[in-house]
Amino acid sequence: MYDMNRVETDVTQDDIKIAARDVQVWYGEKHAIKDVNVDILDKTVTAFIGPSGCGKSTFLRCINRMNDTIPSAKIEGRITLDGDDIYDRRIDPVQLRARVGMVFQKPNPFPKSIFDNVAYGPRIHGLARNRAELDEIVEKALRGAALWNEVKDRLAEPGTGLSGGQQQRLCIARAVATAPEVLLMDEPCSALDPIATGQVEELIDQLRSEFSVVIVTHSMQQAARVSQKTAFFHLGNLVEYGDTDDIFTKPQDSRTEAYISGRIG
Amino acid sequence: MTGIAFAMLLTAALAGYMLNRRAALALRDGGQRLHSLGMFHGLYAALAVLVPAVIVTLLWVALQTPVINALVMAGLPAGSLDGADAGARQLVQAEIQSIAGGRVFGTPEAWKLEAAERLNALHATSGWLLLLAVAAVIAGALLVTRRSVAAQFRARQAVERIIMGLLIACSVVAIFVTVGIVLSLVFESIRFFQMVPITEFLFGTSWEPQIPIRADQIAAEGAFGWIPVLLGTLVITFVAIFIAVPVGLMSAIYLNEFASPRFRAIAKPVLEILAGIPTVVYGFFAILTVAPAIRAWGAALGIPVAPNTALAAGGVMAIMLIPFISSFADDALSAVPRSLRDGSMALGATRSETVLKVLFPAAIPGIVGGVLLAISRAIGETMIVVMAAGLIAKMTINPLDSVTTVTVQIVTLLIGDTAFDSPKTLAAFALGLMLFIVTLMINIVALRVVRKYRELYD
Numbered sequence: 001m002y003d004m005n006r007v008e009t010d011v012t013q014d015d016i017k018i019a020a021r022d023v024q025v026w027y028g029e030k031h032a033i034k035d036v037n038v039d040i041l042d043k044t045v046t047a048f049i050g051p052s053g054c055g056k057s058t059f060l061r062c063i064n065r066m067n068d069t070i071p072s073a074k075i076e077g078r079i080t081l082d083g084d085d086i087y088d089r090r091i092d093p094v095q096l097r098a099r100v101g102m103v104f105q106k107p108n109p110f111p112k113s114i115f116d117n118v119a120y121g122p123r124i125h126g127l128a129r130n131r132a133e134l135d136e137i138v139e140k141a142l143r144g145a146a147l148w149n150e151v152k153d154r155l156a157e158p159g160t161g162l163s164g165g166q167q168q169r170l171c172i173a174r175a176v177a178t179a180p181e182v183l184l185m186d187e188p189c190s191a192l193d194p195i196a197t198g199q200v201e202e203l204i205d206q207l208r209s210e211f212s213v214v215i216v217t218h219s220m221q222q223a224a225r226v227s228q229k230t231a232f233f234h235l236g237n238l239v240e241y242g243d244t245d246d247i248f249t250k251p252q253d254s255r256t257e258a259y260i261s262g263r264i265g
Numbered sequence: 266m267t268g269i270a271f272a273m274l275l276t277a278a279l280a281g282y283m284l285n286r287r288a289a290l291a292l293r294d295g296g297q298r299l300h301s302l303g304m305f306h307g308l309y310a311a312l313a314v315l316v317p318a319v320i321v322t323l324l325w326v327a328l329q330t331p332v333i334n335a336l337v338m339a340g341l342p343a344g345s346l347d348g349a350d351a352g353a354r355q356l357v358q359a360e361i362q363s364i365a366g367g368r369v370f371g372t373p374e375a376w377k378l379e380a381a382e383r384l385n386a387l388h389a390t391s392g393w394l395l396l397l398a399v400a401a402v403i404a405g406a407l408l409v410t411r412r413s414v415a416a417q418f419r420a421r422q423a424v425e426r427i428i429m430g431l432l433i434a435c436s437v438v439a440i441f442v443t444v445g446i447v448l449s450l451v452f453e454s455i456r457f458f459q460m461v462p463i464t465e466f467l468f469g470t471s472w473e474p475q476i477p478i479r480a481d482q483i484a485a486e487g488a489f490g491w492i493p494v495l496l497g498t499l500v501i502t503f504v505a506i507f508i509a510v511p512v513g514l515m516s517a518i519y520l521n522e523f524a525s526p527r528f529r530a531i532a533k534p535v536l537e538i539l540a541g542i543p544t545v546v547y548g549f550f551a552i553l554t555v556a557p558a559i560r561a562w563g564a565a566l567g568i569p570v571a572p573n574t575a576l577a578a579g580g581v582m583a584i585m586l587i588p589f590i591s592s593f594a595d596d597a598l599s600a601v602p603r604s605l606r607d608g609s610m611a612l613g614a615t616r617s618e619t620v621l622k623v624l625f626p627a628a629i630p631g632i633v634g635g636v637l638l639a640i641s642r643a644i645g646e647t648m649i650v651v652m653a654a655g656l657i658a659k660m661t662i663n664p665l666d667s668v669t670t671v672t673v674q675i676v677t678l679l680i681g682d683t684a685f686d687s688p689k690t691l692a693a694f695a696l697g698l699m700l701f702i703v704t705l706m707i708n709i710v711a712l713r714v715v716r717k718y719r720e721l722y723d
Contacts, residue, residue: 064611066607066610066611069606069607069610094613094615096613097610097611097612097613098612101612102611104604104607104611106604108604108607108608110605110608110609110623110626111605111626111627112626120609120612120614120623121612121614124613124614124615124618125613171608174608174612175612178612178613
C-alpha cells in the first residue's frame, strides 16, 4: 500500500517520466532483477552502471517491453510512463515502443538505403502525410544525430556501407525519427572507437534537450561525462541512485564505493 | 581368382601393418626416439601394399577382356573372317563367347569351338597371371616398407600424403564422371545433328519423332522441332513454381516467425516427410486424385479439360517442391541476424511489419537462390510427368490442355525396340543435352546468387 501511495505522489510531479516500483524479473529460474525502485526524470540523461550481469540491460529492456520477445522472461511489479502502467493489458507494446525508442550495443542498420533506414519508423507509424514531410523528418532526424552533413549526398546508398560510428549515429537517427519521448541506449559506444564514442557522447548531451535518455554503460568515465543521474546495479539490486556527481564523489553504499574505485566488477 | 587375389591382399596389408608396427616399437623400446608413432609405420606399410595392388587388380580386370578377345580373334584360322564387316565380326565374337560360356546353339563350325576353348584357356591363364602380379606387388611393397622403418623415417607425413592422394582421387572421380556424362551426351547428339539439321531441331515447331521402319510403310516423315516439347516443360514448370513459391514462402514465414514452438516441432518434420516421398508416389496422386478432380471442376464450370492436364502434373510437382522452397526460405530467414529483428521491434514495428519490411528483404537473395534451384528441379523432374502429363507435343500454353515435356519424350523415345542409328533414338540424347544445358545455366545463376548472399552477413 505504501508503494502504491508513492506512485500516486510521484506522478503528480511533472518531471518524473518513468517510475518503477518493486520490479522483479525472472529468466526461467534465474532471478535477474530484484525489487528495483527508480524514478527517471524527463529531459535528463540517466546512466545505469554496474558490473557485467548485474541486470542493468535487463531492466532497460523492461522499460520498452523488449523482454516480451524472450519467452522465458517473467516480469512483476509496476513501471509507469507518464503515470500509465506500461504492463497494463490495455497498453499495446508496439505503440509503447514507438514512444520509448531504443539504440542497441552493436549498430544494426537495416540492409536498406540510409534514407529508408531513417524513414522506417515514420513510415510504419504514418507520421508523414507526403514525401515532402517524410524528407523533412528524415533530414531533421539525421541533423539531430549529427550525421546529416556526412550523408546528405548519399542518402540512397546502403546504411550498412557506413563506418561503425556513422552506423551507430544512423541507428540513433532512426530511433529519433519516430519522435519518441524516451530514448534507451544499451551500451551504445561499446563497439565504437574513441573518436566515434566522443561524437556519440556529444550527441547524447544534445538529445537531452528533447528526450529523457537512459544509457547503460560499462564505462564509469562515460557515465560521469554524459549523465546527470546515475543508478548503480549490483547482482540484480539497484544499490544506489542519485545525482551523478554525488555517486562518484560521495557514494553512500560501500558496494558503490568499491565499484567506482575498481575493487569489484 | 579375383576373390583369392583380394583375400591375399587384405592378409598382406594386415601383416604389413603388424610387422612394421612391431619393428617400430622395437626401435622405440631399444631406446631410440621415433619421429612417428608406431601406428603410422604400420599404416604406411598397409597402404603401400593396398593402394598399388588394388590399382593393378582393377586395371587388370578392366583390360583383360578386350585383350583376350583380340588374341582370340587374331588366332582364328586364316580365311574364316574373309569378307566380314565390323558387324559380322562382332557376331562371330559374341558366338564364340557364348560357346565358351557353355551355351551352344545348333552346330557351330569346328573353328569356332576351337576358338571358344582357347578363350577359356586364356581366361584361366589370365587369372593365374593376375594372382602372380598381385603377389609380386605385395612382396615388393612389404620388402620396401619393412626396410624403411627407422627412427628418422617420417611415416606420419608419408601416410598423410597417401591419404591426401586418396582424397584427391575421390573428388576427381565426381569431376570425371560428370565430364564422361557430358561427353556421351555430346557425341550422341552430334550423330543426331548429322541426320537432322541443328536449326530444325532448335527452331522447329513440330515434334513427331516417328520414322518409317520399312521403305514402303505409310507413316509420318518424322519431325524433330523441340519448341513444343520445351513449351510443355515450361508450362508445367511455370504452374509448379507459381503454386509452390507462394505456399512455400508463406509456410516458411509462418513457421519461422509466428508459429509456437510446439506447432513448429510438428510441422517441420511433416514437411520433411513430404520431401522424402518418392516421385512415383506423387505420380499416383496426380493421376488418381488431382487429374480427376480438375476434370470434375472443369465439367462443373463448363470448361473443356484434357485428361492429362499440365495443371495436374504441375500442381503435384508443386507439392513436391513446397518443402524444398520452404526449408530454403526458412534457412534464409533464420540467417538474418537477431539484431535486425530487435532493431525493428524496438522502433515499434509489429511482427508482420518486421517480417515484410526487414527480414524478407534481407533474406531475399537466399530465397531467390532456393527458387532457382527449385526451377531446375522442376524442369528435370521425370517420374511425375511421365505418369501425369501427356505424350503428344502441342504448341499451347493452356494449362488445362495436355502437354508433354522434354523428360517424358526422352523416356518414350528410349522405351521399347530401339536402334541406336535412327534419329528417333538419337533425338533423346539431343533433348537430354538441351535439358542439361538449361538446368546447368539455372544452377550457375542460383549458386552465384546464394554465394553473394553469404557474403552479406559474415
